[in-house]
Structure formats: C-alpha cells, structure tokens
Amino acid sequence: MTKIRRTIVAPIAAAALFSTVTACSSDSDADTSSSTASASAAAPSSSSSGFAGGGPGGGGAGGGLQTFTAVDLDTDGANASGANTTAVVTAATAFLATLDTSTAGKVNYAFTDNVSRQTWSNYPAQQVPRKGVALSDLDDDAKAAAMALVKTMLSPAGYAQVQTIQQADDWLRANSASGTDSFGSDSDYYIAIYGKPSTTGSFMVQFGGHHLARNYTYKGTTASITPDFTGTEPKSFTIGNTAVEPMKEKAGTLFDVFDSLTDDQEAKAKLSGTIDDILMGPGVDSGKFPATQGVAVADLSAQQQSLVLDAIRAWVGDASPDVAASLMKTYTAQLSQTRVAFANSDTVDGESTYLRIDGPRVWIELVNTRSRSTPNVHYHGVYRDKNDDYGSTNPSA
Amino acid sequence: MLTCLRQVPGFLAGPVVVVCVVLGAILAFAPGASAHPLSTSVVRLDVGERTVTATVDLPLDQLGIAMDRPFTAADVLDAATVSALRAYVQGDLSATDSTGRTWVTRVAGGRVTSIDGADNLVLDATLTPGSGPVGDFVLHYDAVVDRLVSHRVFVSARYGSTGRYTTVAMLSWQTQSVPIAALPSTSTTSTSTASTTAAPASGSQGFVSAVHLGVEHISGGSDHLLFLLMLLLPAPLAAVERRWASRPDLGRAGWRVLHVVTAFAVGHSITLALGALGWVRLPARLVESGIALSVLVSAVHAVRPLVRRGEVLIAVTFGLLHGLAFAALLGALDLGRGSLLTTLLGFNLGIEITQLVVVALVMPSLILISRTVVHPVLRIAVALLGAVLAAAWFAQRSGLMPGDPLEPVGELLVEHPLILAAGLAVVAVLCELARRAGHLTGKPAAAVTRDEPGASSATGTRLATAPSGRPSTCQAVSRVDHQATATSRGWNSRRAARLRSVSRPKPSRWPVYWLMLPGNTATRKAARIAPTD
Numbered sequence: 001m002t003k004i005r006r007t008i009v010a011p012i013a014a015a016a017l018f019s020t021v022t023a024c025s026s027d028s029d030a031d032t033s034s035s036t037a038s039a040s041a042a043a044p045s046s047s048s049s050g051f052a053g054g055g056p057g058g059g060g061a062g063g064g065l066q067t068f069t070a071v072d073l074d075t076d077g078a079n080a081s082g083a084n085t086t087a088v089v090t091a092a093t094a095f096l097a098t099l100d101t102s103t104a105g106k107v108n109y110a111f112t113d114n115v116s117r118q119t120w121s122n123y124p125a126q127q128v129p130r131k132g133v134a135l136s137d138l139d140d141d142a143k144a145a146a147m148a149l150v151k152t153m154l155s156p157a158g159y160a161q162v163q164t165i166q167q168a169d170d171w172l173r174a175n176s177a178s179g180t181d182s183f184g185s186d187s188d189y190y191i192a193i194y195g196k197p198s199t200t201g202s203f204m205v206q207f208g209g210h211h212l213a214r215n216y217t218y219k220g221t222t223a224s225i226t227p228d229f230t231g232t233e234p235k236s237f238t239i240g241n242t243a244v245e246p247m248k249e250k251a252g253t254l255f256d257v258f259d260s261l262t263d264d265q266e267a268k269a270k271l272s273g274t275i276d277d278i279l280m281g282p283g284v285d286s287g288k289f290p291a292t293q294g295v296a297v298a299d300l301s302a303q304q305q306s307l308v309l310d311a312i313r314a315w316v317g318d319a320s321p322d323v324a325a326s327l328m329k330t331y332t333a334q335l336s337q338t339r340v341a342f343a344n345s346d347t348v349d350g351e352s353t354y355l356r357i358d359g360p361r362v363w364i365e366l367v368n369t370r371s372r373s374t375p376n377v378h379y380h381g382v383y384r385d386k387n388d389d390y391g392s393t394n395p396s397a
Numbered sequence: 398m399l400t401c402l403r404q405v406p407g408f409l410a411g412p413v414v415v416v417c418v419v420l421g422a423i424l425a426f427a428p429g430a431s432a433h434p435l436s437t438s439v440v441r442l443d444v445g446e447r448t449v450t451a452t453v454d455l456p457l458d459q460l461g462i463a464m465d466r467p468f469t470a471a472d473v474l475d476a477a478t479v480s481a482l483r484a485y486v487q488g489d490l491s492a493t494d495s496t497g498r499t500w501v502t503r504v505a506g507g508r509v510t511s512i513d514g515a516d517n518l519v520l521d522a523t524l525t526p527g528s529g530p531v532g533d534f535v536l537h538y539d540a541v542v543d544r545l546v547s548h549r550v551f552v553s554a555r556y557g558s559t560g561r562y563t564t565v566a567m568l569s570w571q572t573q574s575v576p577i578a579a580l581p582s583t584s585t586t587s588t589s590t591a592s593t594t595a596a597p598a599s600g601s602q603g604f605v606s607a608v609h610l611g612v613e614h615i616s617g618g619s620d621h622l623l624f625l626l627m628l629l630l631p632a633p634l635a636a637v638e639r640r641w642a643s644r645p646d647l648g649r650a651g652w653r654v655l656h657v658v659t660a661f662a663v664g665h666s667i668t669l670a671l672g673a674l675g676w677v678r679l680p681a682r683l684v685e686s687g688i689a690l691s692v693l694v695s696a697v698h699a700v701r702p703l704v705r706r707g708e709v710l711i712a713v714t715f716g717l718l719h720g721l722a723f724a725a726l727l728g729a730l731d732l733g734r735g736s737l738l739t740t741l742l743g744f745n746l747g748i749e750i751t752q753l754v755v756v757a758l759v760m761p762s763l764i765l766i767s768r769t770v771v772h773p774v775l776r777i778a779v780a781l782l783g784a785v786l787a788a789a790w791f792a793q794r795s796g797l798m799p800g801d802p803l804e805p806v807g808e809l810l811v812e813h814p815l816i817l818a819a820g821l822a823v824v825a826v827l828c829e830l831a832r833r834a835g836h837l838t839g840k841p842a843a844a845v846t847r848d849e850p851g852a853s854s855a856t857g858t859r860l861a862t863a864p865s866g867r868p869s870t871c872q873a874v875s876r877v878d879h880q881a882t883a884t885s886r887g888w889n890s891r892r893a894a895r896l897r898s899v900s901r902p903k904p905s906r907w908p909v910y911w912l913m914l915p916g917n918t919a920t921r922k923a924a925r926i927a928p929t930d
Binding site for chain 2: 067271273274275276277278279284286288290343352367
C-alpha cells in the first residue's frame with residue numbers, strides 16, 4: 001500500500017525536496033557484494049550502481065552495467081600454436097619503455113589479477129571503466145608504440161577492424177544523440193599488460209574500449225585470442241566520402257550462412273526464446289555456455305559448410321596469420337559437431353536479429369541491439385573459445 | 398485567475414512565462430523515453446519471520462519483448478493485462494525450503510514506476526512457508542528470462558524491513574535460483590553462504606534506520622508532501638471575508654507555518670501510535686482515498702479559504718488519516734514489540750525532519766513572492782495542479798478509475814525536483830528584484846515612485862504598469878482613489894467594491910447571474926460605472 005503512494009507523483013515544490021531527501025536516504029541502494037569487483041564505481045549514472053541497485057527506485061533499468069566476478073583461471077588452455085610471441089614481446093617492451101614509472105605502473109598488472117583480466121566490455125569506458133591507461137593519456141610516442149603493439153598481435157584485417165571500430169566511436173563523438181562524453185578513438189580505448197612480457201612465461205595484452213575487446217594471452221609460442229568482442233555503432237557511416245562498415249566482413253559472412261538455409265534447415269536453426277544481446281558477453285566468465293542448439297553443420301551441404309568456415313574465419317582471422325591458421329585447423333576438424341542457430345529473425349536489420357555458431361570449442365554470437373545514441377540497430381559480436389578463453393581451461397571444467 | 402494575470406506587468410509576465418516554458422521543455426525532453434536494451438528486472442526481498450515479501454520491477458520494454466507485445470505505462474495496467482502478468486510472474490517465482498517443500502506464492506499489486514528513465518511494472522509478491530516460520534530457502538525466479546534469454550534479474554534482500562537491501566545475486570540464463578538465509582535468529586544453517594552474503598542488514602539497526610525509513614517514506618510519498626505544500630501555499634496570507642489577503646507581517650507568517658507543521662505532526666503522531674499498536678485499523682483503500690481527498694481539500698482551501706485558520710484545522714484532522722497510513726507501513730514491517738517504541742520515535746522523527754526540509758525549501762521563495770502580485774497567480778496555479786492530481790489519485794484509489802492517467806505527468810515532475818525548486822527560487826528572486834524596482838507591488842506606480850501629481854493623475858487606478866519616466870499608455874484622466882488597498886486578488890477600492898457587488902452577487906441573489914449571461918447588460922453596466930468616486 002505504501003508503495004502505491006511511492007509511485008504517485010508529486011507536484012512542483014513537493015518534487016523539489018524529493019531529490020534532497022532521497023539523497024539522504026540513498027542507503028537504500030543495494031550494496032555491491034564484496035566478492036564482486038564493481039566496474040562502475042565511478043559510473044556517472046548515479047542511481048545504477050555496478051551491481052544494479054536493489055533499493056526502492058534504485059537499480060532497474062540502468063542495471064545493464066557489467067560486473068566482474070573473479071573466476072579461477074589457469075594457463076592450461078588449448079592455446080593456438082604459431083604465435084609471434086617474440087615480436088609481441090619486443091613491441092610490448094618497446095611500449096613499456098616509452099612510459100614514465102607512474103604510467104607504467106598503471107599499465108602493468110599482475111598476471112594473476114583475474115578480475116582485471118576479465119574487465120572488458122561492449123560499453124563505453126565511461127559506463128564501464130577499463131583497466132590500464134587510455135590512449136588519450138599517452139604522449140604521441142607512447143600512443144604510437146601502443147598501437148604498434150596491437151598491430152603486431154593482429155593480422156592486417158584484425159588491425160583494420162580495430163581502426164574502423166575506433167572510427168565508429170569518433171563518429172559517435174560527433175553525432176551521438178545522447179550517451180556519454182567518453183566517445184572517441186583516443187579517450188574510449190585502453191591498453192593494459194598483465195604479467196611481464198616474455199617469450200617463456202605467460203602474459204596478456206588487453207586492448208579495448210567501446211565495442212572492442214582484444215584479450216590476447218601468450219604462453220611461449222602459443223596464444224589464446226579470446227574472449228574477443230567486436231561491434232559497431234552505427235553499422236555504417238562515412239568519413240569524408242569514404243563509406244565505412246566496420247563489421248562488414250564478420251556480419252556479411254555470417255548472414256551468408258543463414259541466407260543459404262533452406263526452410264527446413266531454418267526451422268531447425270531457429271531458437272525458441274528471444275535474445276536481444278549476446279549471452280556470452282562481458283562478465284560471463286563462469287565457463288558455462290548455453291546448451292547446444294540449432295541445425296547441425298553436418299546436415300548442411302558442402303557449399304554451406306564452407307560458408308560456415310568463412311564466417312568463423314572472419315572472426316579468427318583477426319589474429320596473426322599463424323595463430324589464425326592453427327585455430328582454423330581445430331575448428332574445421334570440429335565442424336561436423338558444430339551447429340548454427342538464430343533467434344528472432346535472420347534478416348540484416350531485423351529487431352534483435354541474433355546469429356550463433358556453436359562448436360565444441362568455437363562460440364560466435366552476433367546480434368542487432370539498440371542504444372540511445374543512434375536510432376538504428378547496431379552490432380554486438382563476441383567470439384569465445386570454450387577451452388581457451390584467457391588461455392585457461394574452462395573454469396567450470 | 399485571469400484577473401490576477403492581468404495584474405502582472407508585462408515585463409515580468411515575460412520572464413515568468415519563459416521560466417515555465419523552459420521548465421516544461423526540460424521536462425518534456427528529459428531522456429528516458431527511448432528503449433534501453435539492457436534494462437534489468439529487480440526482485441527485492443523483505444525476509445520476515447513468518448513470510449517473505451517481494452517487490453518485483455519488470456522493465457516494460459523487456460517485458461514487452463518477452464510477451465511479444467509492446468506495453469505502455471497506461472495499457473499494462475488494464476485489468477486483464479495486469480492480472481495475466483501477475484499470473485505469469487506467480488508461475489515463475491517460487492521458494493523452496495531445505496526439506497524441498499515449495500512455499501505458497503501470491504502475486505498482487507500492479508503499478509508503473511519510472512526507474513532510471515524506463516517504465517517498470519512493479520508487482521508485490523508474498524512467499525509463505527506452508528507452516529512454521531521462515532527458514533533458509535532457495536528463491537527461484539525466471540520471469541522474462543524464460544522467454545527473453547538475454548535478460549538479467551538482480552535479486553536483493555534485507556531483514557527486518559528496514560535499512561539497506563543487499564544484492565544477493567544476478568540471475569540470468571545461466572542461473573535462475575539463489576539460496577537466501579532466514580532471519581539470523583531463525584536461521585537453521587548460519588554458516589551457509591547465503592547468510593554471510595545477505596545477512597548484514599538486520600533489523601537491529603533500529604533507531605537510525607527507522608529515521609531513514611521515515612525520511613524515505615514521506616519523501617517518496619508525494620501525497621503527504623503535496624498536502625503539506627497546499628497548506629503552506631496560503632501561509633503568508635490572511636483569510637479576509639472568505640478571500641486571501643496579503644499580510645506583510647513576516648513574523649505572523651512564520652507562526653502560521655509553525656502552527657500548520659505542528660498541527661500535522663500532532664495529528665499524524667496520534668494515529669501513527671494508535672495504528673502501530675494495533676488499536677485503530679481502517680481499510681487501506683479508505684485511508685488512501687481519504688489522503689487523496691485531504692490533498693484536494695487543502696488545494697481548494699489554498700484557492701479560497703474554507704474556514705478561518707482552516708489550514709491548522711485541516712492539518713490536524715487530516716493528519717490523523719495520514720498517521721494511519723504511516724502506521725500501516727510500520728505494521729507491514731513485522732516488527733517485534735521490543736523495537737516498536739524506538740522504531741516509532743525514529744520513524745516519526747524522520748517524517749518531521751523531512752517536513753522541515755520542505756518548509757525550508759519552499760517557504761523563503763513563497764514569502765518573497767507573496768509580497769508581489771505574482772503570488773496569487775502562482776498560488777492558484779499550483780493549487781489547481783494539486784487539486785487535479787489529487788482528484789486523479791482519489792479516482793484511482795477509490796476504484797472509480799483503473800489507473801491514474803496523470804501519473805506520467807507527475808512522474809516527470811518528480812524526476813526533476815531540483816529544477817523545480819530552482820525555478821521557484823528564480824521566480825522568487827525575479828519578483829524580489831521587481832519589487833525593489835517598484836513593480837509588482839500591487840500599488841500604482843505613482844504611489845510608489847512618488848511622481849508629481851500630474852503624472853500620477855494620468856496613471857489611473859486600475860493598473861499602473863508604465864514605469865516612471867515613460868509616458869503612460871493609459872490616457873483616461875481620473876482621480877486616484879487614495880484609499881485603495883491592494884489585496885492578493887486585486888484592488889480593494891470603492892470602485893472595486895461596487896463592481897463586486899454587481900458582478901459577484903451574494904448567493905441569495907442568484908437571479909442576478911441571469912443578467913450576466915451573454916446579451917444581458919449587467920457587466921457592461923458595471924463597466925460604465927465611473928472609475929472614480
């Protein structure tokens with residue numbers, strides 16, 4: 001009954017004191033559980049704490065902000081072979097050498113700091129603060145060295161993917177209807193290094209920001225390249241006279257798979273529930289993946305099977321060529337046990353169009369989602385490896 | 398009200414209108430209407446001794462996706478819709494005790510609240526063990542998640558119904574259940590993980606949390622505040638002949654505010670105590686409807702005084718009703734007898750503190766404004782707004798209407814309290830500046846600026862808006878009625894009195910109204926009366 005009243009609205013001046021008083025009673029917001037590293041302690045949207053509030057009036061809608069709970073990670077994941085670790089170590093060392101002591105301290109974390117390693121997101125940095133240092137806080141030399149390191153880790157296509165996602169954020173900075181002050185290819189992207197870069201021990205380079213997360217873990221000559229988040233808002237835009245479509249390759253090859261499905265195959269591929277964002281997004285590191293569903297790739301034609309491989313390659317191919325080749329070999333071998341599935345719709349601009357590739361190891365999701373910044377749907381995509389995220393065996397295994 | 402508007406000189410009417418328009422624009426374009434892909438549900442548990450109550454927030458956008466039909470704040474409360482949604486949530490919410498027995502779940506309620514700019518359907522649920530006290534249990538909840546797989550649900554809990562909620566879990570497609578510990582005293586497995594995560598907010602925090610509860614309750618209960626505000630509106634005035642007249646005496650205005658606040662405190666304290674002790678109990682619907690009525694009555698009183706010193710009388714009598722509502726809240730808290738007294742005192746203190754904050758925020762601006770002719774405009778506008786809102790509440794609470802159509806309007810107001818307070822202060826400052834410059838005082842400019850006789854005779858008695866030094870636009874040459882006095886409603890001159898006697902006859906002379914209908918000449922006759930003695 002009292003709640004009836006709470007919902008009821010106040011007139012002009014009664015409302016005036018409302019804020020003053022609710023400020024006093026803000027203790028009704030929920031605590032962040034101690035085992036949880038709140039990623040949004042500094043989040044500007046006041047009432048939504050990291051672990052979205054439980055207080056009356058707190059929490060609810062803004063609670064999409066992510067939280068990161070440390071899971072047990074080891075270094076025994078099924079890494080890809082052929083890593084260019086020597087080059088990466090050289091680039092990482094060169095980058096660290098450009099930093100003064102205090103900045104270097106901010107960039108370099110312990111390899112065992114699992115919560116920090118898990119701190120990546122689709123959100124802008126203002127909503128979910130990242131680890132490490134923003135590119136905008138680096139001088140020109142350091143920034144160039146940081147991007148050189150990222151370039152070394154990736155294939156040319158992978159590095160171009162990073163650049164176009166950053167360009168999308170620049171576009172948002174100039175054109176966003178609402179959202180955040182942190183948009184921009186410099187201010188919204190962070191770099192962090194976990195452990196001491198070495199050709200023998202384990203270390204991880206984390207580069208990401210809004211709609212981007214590269215978590216590359218190296219161990220000797222092997223590497224893990226997941227979790228890997230790519231997305232873009234808007235889907236396409238122009239810079240000068242050049243049209244840019246950051247996710248063109250990844251989305252295009254994936255839609256080719258679903259466009260090729262016969263009615264019968266499509267019926268098998270369709271998931272019953274509705275899904276409006278990726279399920280294995282940031283903070284979902286428990287190692288538990290959704291039950292395998294969808295149409296078996298083994299039941300598709302040879303032509304269709306090659307389309308599935310093309311789609312997987314579009315994501316894996318962001319890594320340096322030998323690493324990508326090693327992973328593609330694994331995923332190709334497991335193709336017959338892989339399934340593809342979709343929810344809601346499989347049209348390019350459909351509301352909450354959701355596409356998935358689900359293999360014994362490979363996991364790819366792409367979804368049309370919405371924000372307040374632009375009027376149209378935009379992409380969120382994630383690529384994970386069930387036996388190798390963060391270079392670790394599956395935490396639940 | 399129109400007559401009052403006419404008394405506002407153009408140069409200030411401009412800023413006032415601009416402020417109103419700007420406020421309106423800010424309210425109208427406030428962010429939040431757009432859908433947010435990651436809005437989450439929230440389940441808040443109040444773990445009691447005999448039962449667990451739960452408040453469930455369901456974001457309408459996500460609920461709409463799950464149910465495959467869009468909901469608006471208005472249509473989600475349609476009787477059939479909301480009852481279907483209650484049934485849906487009831488099927489997806491359950492508690493199981495350590496022996497595997499499932500408790501009785503009941504879902505009731507249904508209202509729409511805006512949370513972080515997104516509308517949420519809020520339902521109330523109770524989870525009750527088949528027999529015996531509440532022990533440790535496992536909460537299972539998969540509403541929305543069962544159909545919208547990417548949805549997330551935050552579960553939080555607290556004990557003793559006061560203090561903080563502690564977030565216990567985030568449910569998602571990965572997990573839809575979470576263990577919850579019973580009240581510490583009845584916990585069967587005090588070492589369970591749930592009790593360590595969810596037990597800190599126990600009811601023993603007592604007094605301070607009760608104060609918080611009082612503050613929180615009255616500040617969230619806009620009807621209490623609106624009631625108080627309506628009573629404060631005419632505080633700087635005196636009731637003269639069933640009208641409000643301005644009264645320059647600051648000290649007496651202060652006394653009246655004190656009287657009103659004290660009267661309300663006395664009224665609600667009596668029934669709060671009686672109700673909390675269980676000696677007086679009225680049906681909730683009756684109390685809630687009565688409270689809406691009290692706002693309506695106080696709003697009417699702010700427009701035209703109903704009784705001399707009526708605000709004190711209204712405050713104390715309707716205060717009794719408000720006290721019953723407060724008591725009902727405390728009753729729902731399931732308090733032990735031992736803590737009742739401290740809780741009662743703390744809760745009441747919280748309410749009083751909040752009242753004083755209202756007074757402190759509103760009264761200085763009101764007093765400044767009351768020295769000018771803007772006050773009647775503001776007073777009547779706010780009172781009418783209050784009356785309309787109160788009428789809508791009354792209709793909803795008494796069951797005349799299924800929902801409150803004005804709720805979205807009011808919600809917008811609630812979400813921008815600082816702007817509104819600042820707006821009131823800005824108006825107050827503008828009024829004060831104008832008053833110091835000699836405008837808006839309700840007295841002819843001539844009288845204020847001590848112009849030479851020739852100029853003053855040119856200003857006319859009706860309204861002298863022309864600033865001194867500029868030629869008056871009013872060319873009617875007439876003598877100033879030097880005995881005229883300003884009231885909050887206009888001139889109290891002999892001419893005005895005569896006009897009133899014609900245009901506002903006593904009720905015993907109803908037939909005179911006939912003369913005022915179009916085509917009849919009463920008003921024109923009145924207008925022809927010379928504006929002089």
